Amino acid sequence: MDSPDRAEHRALISGVGKSQVGRRLGRSDLDLTLEACDRALADAGLTAADIDGLVAWPGEWPAARGFCGPALGRVKDALGLELAWHAAVQDGPGQLGAIMSAVMAVASGYARHVLLYRTTSEASGQADGGRDTTSPFDVVGVTGLQEWLRPFGAVSAAHWLAQLAQRYLYETGATREQVGGLAVATRRWATLNPDAVYRAPLSIEEYLSARMISTPLCLYDCDVPADGSVAVLVSAAPTRADLRAPVRIEAMGSRLAARPFWDQWGGPLDLPQRDAARHLWSRTSLRPADVDVAQLYDGFSILALVWLEAAGFCDPGQAAAFVAGGKRTAPGGDLPVNTGGGQLSGGRLHGFGLFHEAVVQLQGEAGEHQVTGAETAFVGAGGGPLGGCFLLTR
Amino acid sequence: MTADAGLRAPVRIADDVRVPLPQLTADTEFFWRSGADGRLRIQRCGQCGRYAHPPVPRCRNCGASGPGPAPVSGQASVFSFTVNCQPFVHWLPPPYVLAIVALAEQPDVHLTTRLVDVAAEEVHIGMLVSVVFERHGEVYLPLFAPEGETNGLT
Numbered sequence: 001m002d003s004p005d006r007a008e009h010r011a012l013i014s015g016v017g018k019s020q021v022g023r024r025l026g027r028s029d030l031d032l033t034l035e036a037c038d039r040a041l042a043d044a045g046l047t048a049a050d051i052d053g054l055v056a057w058p059g060e061w062p063a064a065r066g067f068c069g070p071a072l073g074r075v076k077d078a079l080g081l082e083l084a085w086h087a088a089v090q091d092g093p094g095q096l097g098a099i100m101s102a103v104m105a106v107a108s109g110y111a112r113h114v115l116l117y118r119t120t121s122e123a124s125g126q127a128d129g130g131r132d133t134t135s136p137f138d139v140v141g142v143t144g145l146q147e148w149l150r151p152f153g154a155v156s157a158a159h160w161l162a163q164l165a166q167r168y169l170y171e172t173g174a175t176r177e178q179v180g181g182l183a184v185a186t187r188r189w190a191t192l193n194p195d196a197v198y199r200a201p202l203s204i205e206e207y208l209s210a211r212m213i214s215t216p217l218c219l220y221d222c223d224v225p226a227d228g229s230v231a232v233l234v235s236a237a238p239t240r241a242d243l244r245a246p247v248r249i250e251a252m253g254s255r256l257a258a259r260p261f262w263d264q265w266g267g268p269l270d271l272p273q274r275d276a277a278r279h280l281w282s283r284t285s286l287r288p289a290d291v292d293v294a295q296l297y298d299g300f301s302i303l304a305l306v307w308l309e310a311a312g313f314c315d316p317g318q319a320a321a322f323v324a325g326g327k328r329t330a331p332g333g334d335l336p337v338n339t340g341g342g343q344l345s346g347g348r349l350h351g352f353g354l355f356h357e358a359v360v361q362l363q364g365e366a367g368e369h370q371v372t373g374a375e376t377a378f379v380g381a382g383g384g385p386l387g388g389c390f391l392l393t394r
Numbered sequence: 395m396t397a398d399a400g401l402r403a404p405v406r407i408a409d410d411v412r413v414p415l416p417q418l419t420a421d422t423e424f425f426w427r428s429g430a431d432g433r434l435r436i437q438r439c440g441q442c443g444r445y446a447h448p449p450v451p452r453c454r455n456c457g458a459s460g461p462g463p464a465p466v467s468g469q470a471s472v473f474s475f476t477v478n479c480q481p482f483v484h485w486l487p488p489p490y491v492l493a494i495v496a497l498a499e500q501p502d503v504h505l506t507t508r509l510v511d512v513a514a515e516e517v518h519i520g521m522l523v524s525v526v527f528e529r530h531g532e533v534y535l536p537l538f539a540p541e542g543e544t545n546g547l548t
Contacts, residue, residue: 141417148448150414151535152508153478153486160506162476163494170474170519214492215477261448263494263506 002237006283008249010107013392014235015044015244016359021228021347022197023123030070032229033119034078040231045244046113052084053105053114053234057098057350059088062136066125069118069229085111093254093276094297094382095351096390100252102234112236118352119229126225145262145385157299158222160262160384162214165302168268169216174320176216180207182301183220183344184326185333190341192331192369197224197347204326221301226347230356245363250376253280253389260385268317272387273303273310273380280389281312288312291391292374293361294335295354298342303383308337311380311389336371351381355390362394402432403468405527405534413485415533421449424463429527429534436503438464445500468525470495470538473504477514491517495538511539 002009017039019032041047060071072088075081085105089098095118102114135150137143142150154160168174184204190196202220210218240246253276258265265271281287288311296307305319313335314322323329329337340346340357347353358377360366380389416426425447428435437449441458445466453461475493482488491514497503509517510526523538 135414138414142414143417143419147416147422149506151416151533152492152506152537153413153483153490154492154506154508155414155482156480158480159476159478159492162478163474163492166476167474167519212477212479214479217476263504264447264502266502 007104007107008252008283010237011103011249012235012237012240012243012246013232013249013359014113014239014246015040015042015046015233016356017041017043017231018195018353018356019229021195021226021349021353023224023226024127025124025227027227029119029121029229030074030078032121032227033070033075033117033231036117036119036229036231037075037079037115040115040233043244044233044235045242046233048079048081050113051079051081051115053102053111054081054083054086055098055102055114055116056088057095057116057118057352058090061090064122064125064135066121066123069120075117081115092388093256093272094386094388096355096379096381096388097254099232099234099355099390100254100388102232103249103252106234106236109236112239114234115231116234117229117231118350120349121227122225122348123227149262156214157384158214158217161300161302162217163263164265164268164306165216165221165300168302168305171268172317172320177204177208178320178324179301179305180204180220181326182298182304182323182329183207185323185330186298186338186342186344188326188330189339189369190345193340193346196341196345197226198341198345217300217302220344223299223343223348224345226349228347228349228353230349230352232352232355247359247362248393250286250391250393251280251283253277253283255279256387262384268306269309271306271310272385273306273382276387276389277310277312277380280391284391286376286391291335291376291378293339293358293371293377294337295339295358295377295379296337297351297354297381297383298338298344299348299383301344304337304342306383307380311378331369339366339369339371354381355379358390358392362392403429403434403525403527405429405432405529408528409531411485411530413530415530418532421451425449426533428463429529429536432527433465434468434525434536435463436466436497437461445497445503447503447505466497466499469498469541470505470523470525471498471501472517472519472521472523474519475509475517477517489514493517493538495523505536507536507538509539510537
């Protein structure tokens with residue numbers, strides 16, 4: 001039931017679009033972005049002339065090659081938009097905080113149709129040399145969260161989250177074989193999705209014999225850098241009649257109480273993901289058992305495990321047991337998770353690919369990987385100091 | 395546990411090894427330069443006595459102004475760790491061991507660091523470690539080694 005005092009009920013997800021996604025596509029980030037935007041507009045039944053707001057995650061700033069995608073101004077210019085409002089939103093409650101800011105722009109009445117995109121060409125950006133070798137930090141001096149990490153050689157998110165995974169295994173007694181069930185199940189979804197990057201079946205034996213990236217994370221615990229773009233359209237609820245297949249936002253979760261650092265957490269659930277999930281469930285009468293599909297950030301497998309526990313899909317410390325065997329989150333399982341192949345098999349689109357998949361599932365247009373009768377979807381994105389989540393309904 | 399006035403951690407000179415170094419700011423400069431006299435310092439509130447990290451201009455526990463650098467023992471325990479196997483950066487070839495260590499004086503104060511003088515397979519959560527500094531010009535990176543390995547003066 002919509003209540004007018006809820007920001008998220010004054011907005012709708014009116015459309016989503018995804019570009020070609022893959023490894024080293026040889027296309028520009030702007031080219032991919034425009035393809036995603038065109039598809040989102042078509043999905044919504046809108047045209048560029050209807051758009052009066054534009055949001056990017058993360059916007060353009062000095063970062064590793066391929067990370068940022070095109071600046072707002074380039075997209076505005078290419079699409080010929082006339083904007084009441086625009087913003088690049090790098091910082092916030094997880095990557096999906098950018099979508100929340102679009103919701104707030106619409107809910108406040110400041111804009112009617114906000115177009116939002118996340119584009120990456122990290123696969124191409126890393127093609128000619130190791131990643132991070134060209135960080136601008138190395139020239140000007142390290143600041144911010146990375147000040148406490150990078151000088152010691154903790155240069156990759158793999159390093160920061162491997163230590164979360166190590167602590168998780170220590171505290172819960174879980175095994176790598178249990179954890180591997182997530183990657184195996186996720187790949188099963190990817191075999192059903194022609195747009196996924198890796199589609200060959202993955203066995204637990206292959207998982208356990210894969211090379212280590214940073215212990216205890218092996219290759220298949222880490223998502224795959226990709227080239228690709230996702231666009232999302234957020235529209236004012238009163239425009240519903242103009243929209244082709246809108247999806248409701250039942251609740252958002254954006255609370256931040258935990259210390260937002262990569263290394264100051266006190267345990268595997270002492271994290272912003274827990275804060276955000278509690279916030280979300282405080283804003284709805286629906287419960288975890290009502291969720292038909294869950295899209296859980298899997299930049300690293302441990303993050304999806306944390307989301308499973310933070311969101312209440314299983315008890316604290318039980319996520320590894322939940323995913324063990326690769327059955328419960330797989331096609332036909334009692335909680336379908338990352339139904340497009342996630343980021344582990346589908347490509348690293350920083351949560352926006354997961355959001356896209358949730359919307360397509362609720363629209364009933366996911367093709368071979370459609371979860372029959374999906375009416376309620378949970379999307380949680382972020383890890384470490386970041387966390388934000390959505391509950392979407394048909 | 396108190397910082398022994400006579401105890402100094404070893405300092406290894408690595409001025410010629412180019413690693414990405416922090417920007418020194420009014421809040422953080424003391425931390426990065428602290429190893430110059432072989433002592434690790436963590437910000438501590440003069441009012442409530444709580445340590446805080448990363449440093450901030452006022453106590454995040456009681457709000458008192460002017461928390462200052464306080465020498466600590468340099469002893470810590472491994473809260474978590476990872477053995478990096480992937481060649482990410484040219485200035486630090488694998489394998490190497492990264493850790494989050496918990497300060498002996500106040501275990502909710504964590505430092506990300508690199509462990510040295512230890513075989514990767516011997517590292518475990520709860521392992522006791524002590525600071526050893528690696529000098530890069532004006533910056534002294536606090537690395538950690540198994541306790542007992544560095545307690546002697548160099």
